[in-house]
Amino acid sequence: MKYGLALFLLLFTLISCNKDDGGGAYTATPLNLEIPSFFEENILPPIIPEDNPMSVEGVALGKKLFFDPILSANNTQSCADCHSPQNGFSDARQFSIGITGEAGNRNSMPLQNLAWNYNGKFFWDGRAGSLENQIFEPVTNPIEMANTWPNAVASLQNSTEYPVLFDDAFGTTTIDSTMVSKAIAQFMRTLISGNSRFDQFQRGEIELSPSEANGLNVFLDESRGDCFHCHGNPLNPLWTDNIFHNNGLDEFFIDKGLSNVTGDPRDDGKFKTPSLRNLAFTAPYMHDGRFETLDEVINHYSEGLVYSETIDPLMKAVGEGGVHLSEEDKADLKAFLLSLSDPSFINNPDFQN
Structure with a gap:
């Protein structure tokens, strides 16, 4: 029994080190998008960045982050507050209102079939060059979540559950903004609409x-x-x-x-x-x-x-x-x-x- 317990602890340690060593050896559970056949027959395949492959754990983490107000400066606003599922992941208000009560001057864009945005330009004016890059801005925008990324990352790092979830998704408990954006992007790429x-x-x-x-x-x-x-x-x-x-x-x-x-x-x-x-x-x-x-x-x-x-x-x-x-x-x-x-x-x- 002592030998078996020692072997178990050794294997556990090796696996843990493998996830946290940053060497890229850890791989989360691969996930394939559920693509409607009509999409497959008529348009090019979805764009999945090589450095952000879809995974079960990554999508689950991204979904949790999407609905969690933890990324905002005062923990009151999530992505879903301006991109509500019941409104087609858009906002029923003309202009979304941020945590300070200030409104912008544009309507919240619906989120659907984003994996097929072949020109790689996001937002109404195309200022973000990828879905991952698009996710960075709302967190720091003063009329949206009005936070800083160091503060948002610290909130995640100090939580009891997020370091474990990032470990599952990316093989490390050390959280950074890039992994946050990658996880949310993975979830957003699953938002496929094709059954009208x-x-x-x-x-x-x-x-x-x-x-x-x-x-x-x-x-x-x-x-x-x-x-x-x-x-x-x-x-x-x-x-x-x-x-x-x-x-x-x-x-x-x-x-x-x-x-x-x-x-x-x-x-x-x-x-x-x-x-x-x-x-x-x-x-x-x-x-x-x-x-x-x-x-x-x-x-x-x-x-x-x-x-x-x-x-x-x-x-x-x-x-x-x-x-x-x-x-x-x-x-x-x-x-x-x-x-x-x-x-x-x-x-x-x-x-x-």
Whole structure:
């Protein structure tokens, strides 16, 4: 018995040292994303960084961090407070409010299918070059979590449970901000939405209603909706081109969008195309949440386009103020757009706290 106990203690010590030696020998349990078959058939594989492979332990840690207010300066705000599952991982408020009570000037972007963001630009203005980098900013932003990374890491390090969870995920109990961002990014890459009514239609499980079917035609018709140039077509399950456009909201810009990042005035007023998935849950709309309803969005493109020097050439009807849809086409377009919403996504227990 003494020999067996000694052998057990030796093995335990070797395993523990192996996890903490920083030599990269430790490997967490690999996890494969549950990718809808339609994604696999029509778009490139998801982007998983070589230095941040998916793991069971990493995703579990990232989920806990996402819902835990421990990263904020006063332990009152989590990522989920501005990216609520029930709102398609966006915010029902026009502008999210940080721990100081101050609001920003942009609407919280929904989080879905982020592993397929091929241009690698995140935020409305593309200022983050990867999902991991995107996660760094909210913690230190003075109108969001208003913390410092050393303070956030110290809070995690001094907790009773997080050092163990980081050990499980990354093989070390010494926590740093890079591992925090990697874990949260792993969880966010699991937020895959691909079971809307339209997805079910494409799988041959249901038929679209006449209104939804005509709405799809309006969406694809260059003389009517002309929506597909920026949001893709039924062969693009992301329903966004992930590119930056000036879509005719304003003549002059208080928030200059992409040009704040590039410094190029030709990028004034350009913002990232949001996905059309889960519009039933993600109001309000546009980068500044100016439209409370989907009807207002449709009316903007129908009658409300505004010319500016950087207007996207795809806004071909700006000279007429919009594409001037009939009331029937507006209603049908709305029905189609809502068919892209996925209740199973916002109710998935894997994505809940």
